[in-house]
Amino acid sequence: MQHQALPPLGWLGILRLGLVQTALGAVVVLTTSAINRVMVVELALAASVPGLLVGLHYAVQIMRPRMGHGSDVGGRRTPWIVGGTAVLALGGTGAAVSVAVIEAAGFAAGLAVAVLAFLLIGAGIAAAGTSLLVLLAARVAPGRRAAAASLVWIMMIAGFVVTTAAAGRLLDPYSPARLVAVSAGVCALAFLLASAAVWGVEPRRRRAASAVPAEPAPERPAFRDALRQVWAEPDARRFAVFVFVSMLAYSAQDLVVEPFGGAVFALSLGETTRLASVQHGGVLLGMVAVALAGSMRAADRAGRLRWLTVGGCVGAAVSVLGLAALGLLAEARPLAAACFAVGLGDGVFAAGAIASMMHLAGRGGEGRAGIRMGVWGAAQAIAFGLGGLAGTAAVDGARLALGAQPPAAYALVFAADALLFLWAAVLAVRVGRSGAAANGEAPHSASSGLGARLA
Numbered sequence: 001m002q003h004q005a006l007p008p009l010g011w012l013g014i015l016r017l018g019l020v021q022t023a024l025g026a027v028v029v030l031t032t033s034a035i036n037r038v039m040v041v042e043l044a045l046a047a048s049v050p051g052l053l054v055g056l057h058y059a060v061q062i063m064r065p066r067m068g069h070g071s072d073v074g075g076r077r078t079p080w081i082v083g084g085t086a087v088l089a090l091g092g093t094g095a096a097v098s099v100a101v102i103e104a105a106g107f108a109a110g111l112a113v114a115v116l117a118f119l120l121i122g123a124g125i126a127a128a129g130t131s132l133l134v135l136l137a138a139r140v141a142p143g144r145r146a147a148a149a150s151l152v153w154i155m156m157i158a159g160f161v162v163t164t165a166a167a168g169r170l171l172d173p174y175s176p177a178r179l180v181a182v183s184a185g186v187c188a189l190a191f192l193l194a195s196a197a198v199w200g201v202e203p204r205r206r207r208a209a210s211a212v213p214a215e216p217a218p219e220r221p222a223f224r225d226a227l228r229q230v231w232a233e234p235d236a237r238r239f240a241v242f243v244f245v246s247m248l249a250y251s252a253q254d255l256v257v258e259p260f261g262g263a264v265f266a267l268s269l270g271e272t273t274r275l276a277s278v279q280h281g282g283v284l285l286g287m288v289a290v291a292l293a294g295s296m297r298a299a300d301r302a303g304r305l306r307w308l309t310v311g312g313c314v315g316a317a318v319s320v321l322g323l324a325a326l327g328l329l330a331e332a333r334p335l336a337a338a339c340f341a342v343g344l345g346d347g348v349f350a351a352g353a354i355a356s357m358m359h360l361a362g363r364g365g366e367g368r369a370g371i372r373m374g375v376w377g378a379a380q381a382i383a384f385g386l387g388g389l390a391g392t393a394a395v396d397g398a399r400l401a402l403g404a405q406p407p408a409a410y411a412l413v414f415a416a417d418a419l420l421f422l423w424a425a426v427l428a429v430r431v432g433r434s435g436a437a438a439n440g441e442a443p444h445s446a447s448s449g450l451g452a453r454l455a
Contacts, residue, residue, distance in 0.1 A: 024194070061125060
């Protein structure tokens with residue numbers, strides 16, 4: 001087979017790939033918002049049940065480095081994206097079906113369906129999401145990678161906002177059949193959107209028409225060797241700690257906010273789903289702010305992004321403490337504003353981390369772009385899985401210890417989450433300083449620009 005360098009994607013091509021991320025986010029957000037809330041409130045299950053299920057789909061994503069390595073070796077990403085999206089859509093529909101099965105046939109039968117559904121969700125995200133990021137890292141010019149990363153994630157958050165806003169209106173009044181119908185419709189539309197968006201972006205390989213034999217492809221290292229080489233980069237390991245802690249804090253409140261609105265303020269399913277839409281709107285605005293800051297002169301960009309990242313973590317910490325205070329005071333009027341503020345902080349720090357992830361994946365040659373992206377994706381997935389489980393389990397534990405007082409239980413969980421965000425802020429400062437020192441390294445270093453991009 002002849003390997004030819006493809007021209008870098010223009011903004012239209014980047015926008016098309018962003019639609020794939022929009023589709024992935026539309027399916028995932030239903031499991032972490034509406035289905036999560038139904039299990040905890042309408043079905044009166046322990047909050048740790050959806051927490052364990054979401055943790056399961058993140059556990060499956062430990063396969064991301066292996067899938068990324070497969071993309072490096074095979075070179076074709078489109079089949080992984082389309083196939084992964086199809087598996088994700090089946091899993092998202094199955095998650096809604098599991099709720100109906102719990103109500104009709106009992107907890108054990110419904111849980112079996114839910115486990116299978118969340119396994120499919122994890123496998124679909126790992127396959128489609130990793131391959132999408134590899135395609136971006138390979139096809140986007142270096143000067144556009146940070147902006148492209150922010151744009152693609154902004155489009156994912158836009159998918160969150162649109163899906164939760166629309167589903168919030170379609171799901172009231174709640175019934176299992178309505179939940180299944182809405183979820184199946186969202187999943188089908190997501191699959192069609194992703195397939196259309198990626199079609200033709202990556203042309204099929206063709207055999208060389210010339211009689212001149214093609215040069216043999218360079219030999220790829222074995223998966224374990226490639227993983228060892230990537231993990232040997234010092235700044236990559238330090239950055240992994242920041243990614244893990246910050247995403248742990250991010251995910252710890254992700255499965256808690258909607259049940260918090262239902263348990264403490266007696267909000268309906270549609271109202272708490274729209275509350276999630278407000279929060280994701282804050283994330284969207286935060287990412288837009290960082291993208292605009294990243295368009296400044298290179299001389300100004302490093303310091304501004306450092307403090308935007310740190311400020312995002314600190315802002316999220318203060319905002320989740322505000323949620324705790326509202327619960328203790330039984331004051332619901334500023335609830336939407338507080339959720340928006342939490343999302344704003346989340347979006348600011350997450351955009352900085354995403355830009356760094358794209359930068360690292362594209363440095364040191366494209367031969368390791370897939371496995372680098374897989375390593376970051378696996379670190380994020382582990383943090384998300386543990387965070388979702390820890391947050392929901394902490395709510396259950398606090399309620400038992402405090403004699404079924406939801407406001408106090410949720411306040412303790414939000415306070416612990418604020419401490420994690422503050423820890424992440426400290427780590428962001430340290431990673432930024434490390435990256436600044438690295439700027440004096442040779443240009444070929446895979447980590448020489450880490451601090452400039454993240455911090």
